[in-house]
Amino acid sequence: MQARHLFLVAAIVAPALTLAQEVGSANAASNTPGESPPSVGAPAAYMPGAALPAASLPVPGIAPVGISSFGPAPLEYTQYGASVGVGATDNVNLSATHQKAQALAAASLFFDLIRTGSRLKLTALGNFSDINYLEHAYKNQVLGRFDGLANLTLWQRHLTWLVRDDYGDSQIDPLQALTPTNIQRVNVFSTGPTLTLQPSLNSFVELQGLYSRNTYQDSPFSGNTGTASFTLGHQFSPSDSISIVGRVQQERFDNTTLNPDYQVREYYGEYSLKGSRTVLDLQAGLDQANDAGSWRSSPLVRVSITRNVSPFSTVSLTGGRDYINAMGGFASLGAGISSGIPVGGVAQTTANADHTYGNASWAFRRLRTTLSLFGGWERDAYDRESQFDFSRTDLGITLGRQLTPFLSANVTGTLDRSKYTAQGFTNDNGRVDAAVVYRPGAWVVITGRYDHQLWRASGVVANGLGYDENRVFIMIGYYPHSSGTGAPGQGGMGMGGTM
16 A cells, blocks of 8 residues: 555656746745645655665755755756665664564665746655665554645746645554554645735735545545635835735534534735745734634734855844644655655644744755754644644754765754653654765765664653664665756755755
């Protein structure tokens, strides 16, 4: 069944590539799942052993996967590859008391592409690993993440149709280690039209309607989402604009006994600036949700600032307060600072959370050395089922060095703490990854990788849960690639950065 999902994704993507044509309306950006670019969020976790393919295998001389915040996105871009290898772990059960060594085999596939034509623009990101537990600790398992976004132009500069799909894995139980038995498949499919009118040369009106289908393999959270939005804006110049946005989102669940239907409303003003060194987006207004049985209002604030402080370094700051739910959080899941395939957080409730957050990152790249630092904090307070309220703090660092024209190395370290105060539970996760990469030929990449991860849990329900694991892999990859009119830059959308 798992392998069949992988082949299904490939079957859907392949014919779409042959139809690739023009981008649609490029007016005000949106935070609604299904509209924003794929992979813009932070992952909740990484599946052990999945940090194998594209994201962790730097290819010398090729720009890292992702789209830069500065300058226009490339019209055509392709990067893909596959790898196979063997490895071992000293704690396949991720247990403090039942540790067991295990030999592993893996086959991995990734792709990152943009296609632009006269009527269709397509972006697709995929990262998949087939993990085989040679001593049968678990069944053969295909893990992966796919984010696809297509905009079809039906009426030039006025009417477009969006199709988006986000597929991957999500953790089931936060009190258990992230083994293959503690994940489920999730898919979020969205589609709908966007109508753009221009009453004057510099003003615009945008109307959008979206339908989304949210499907969970095990959890009773599957349902349908309808979203309608209205945007009235003024373009001061090609690089800056101001707008007023109203948006209504209606959730309908298959299981209404456990999941009461609800509605969320957003009303805010937005200012956007995209300069040669600075990208700025400011939103402020009002959020409303009625899933607690009556309407509750909260201030809406979103701030995003990215600046090239020098030709070699970039600083990014984001923060704000808004409503968030499990479905939207999964659709915007990104790879974060660590390599590997991201796994979504536990969907314990369908309720809306008052989400307060702040993130800061700094990236440096010059000649043979790269360095990235990341820090983030968030707190979710639910309008109902407040026992699931939690806060989370993240720290991360990556360091990469091109040692010779054929040899490179990189190290990544991450640490995060999640606290469920009402449940008396604190969860600490740490991870250190190190890899040495050798490229003997134009398209061949060989990597040796070591991963160490630890999990510590404390509190009333945790009862001292925790583990340490060491894992090694040797992989050989085949990485043909091509870039069209441009090459993606260092940040933004992608399945992880390369060194």
